[in-house]
Amino acid sequence: MDEVQVVVAHSERATLRVGDVFLKVDADPARLDAEVEAMAAAPLPTAPILWRKPSVMALGALPGKALGRLGEPSPASPAAWAAAGAAARTLHDAPLPARPGRSADSRVRAELESECELLVACGVLPADVVARNRAVAEAAFRAFTPAFTHGDLQITHVFTDDDRVTGVLDWSEAGHGDPMFDLATLTLGHEDRLADVLAGYGTAAEPDAIHAWWSLRSLLNVRWLAEHGFDPFAPGCEVDVLQSRM
Structure with missing residues (x-):
């Protein structure tokens, strides 16, 4: 009998795998x-x-590997x-969806300022690491042309086979x-692969903004990850990304 594998689980949503079937459970059916x-x-x-209920969706497996x-x-x-x-x-060249996705705006700036203060006050990260990454993150707050974005394009969500993309998972944050x-x-935690990604993406990329988002995303996520059972201090993960900016 196939065992049930917990792919990810926290208070908002969970994904379970049974054989070649993935069950995605979301507390918000609208999501x-x-x-x-x-x-x-x-x-x-x-x-x-494969099928859909109000708060549960069953998905088939993608060919290839993440x-x-x-x-x-x-x-x-x-x-x-x-x-x-x-x-x-x-994806970014496709017609825009109606739903808003991730961008750095005044709300994110306020959240970042508060989070940086907490990271230092609670002793989670050294003040100099936080200050340096806060400075790098500033480049994300810029004018840009909105695009159709995935919103959570982690490497575990991109599957390839024979050097071609066979599918992309988890579109819950798309907009x-x-x-x-x-x-x-x-490319978070895989900075050495950025040149390869940009070779495929083309000249529209903005490296300074990518570097800024590495810092911004990591600063905002460290405490959340720790509070939800993940380890941002593991080698190659968010804290290492922040320390690499020093």
Whole structure:
């Protein structure tokens, strides 16, 4: 009998795997509605929807393997990473969805200021690491042309086979937003792969904004990850990303 594997689980949503079937459970049915809509609109291969209930969706497995995992060396080839970059560009060139996605605005700036204060006050990170990354993160607060973004383009969500993208998972955060956020999420903790991704993406990339999003995303996520059972201090993960800016 196939065992039940917990892929991810926290108070908002959980994903379970049983054999080649993934069950996605979301506390907000409207978020699943938005994910289904984004999957239908995306110009990239997505996992097949086997069935759908108000708060649960069953998805079939994608062919190929994920690009890798955060904190571990990626087994994927440079060509596979370039293909992921090209896929991101295809998505970003698609017609905009109605739903808003990730971007750095005044609300995010206020959240960042508060989070930086807490990281230092609670002794989670040294003040100099926080200050340096806060300075780097400032480049994310810039004018940009909104694009159709995935919103959570982690390497575990991008599957490739024979150096081509066979599918992209988890469209729950998709919407119109900053395309450099997607590229930063894809390469977080794998800075050595950025050149490969940009080779596939093309000249529209903004490296300074990608670097800024590495710092911004990591600063905002460290405490949340620790409070929800993840380890941002693991080798190659968010704290290492922040320390690498020093």
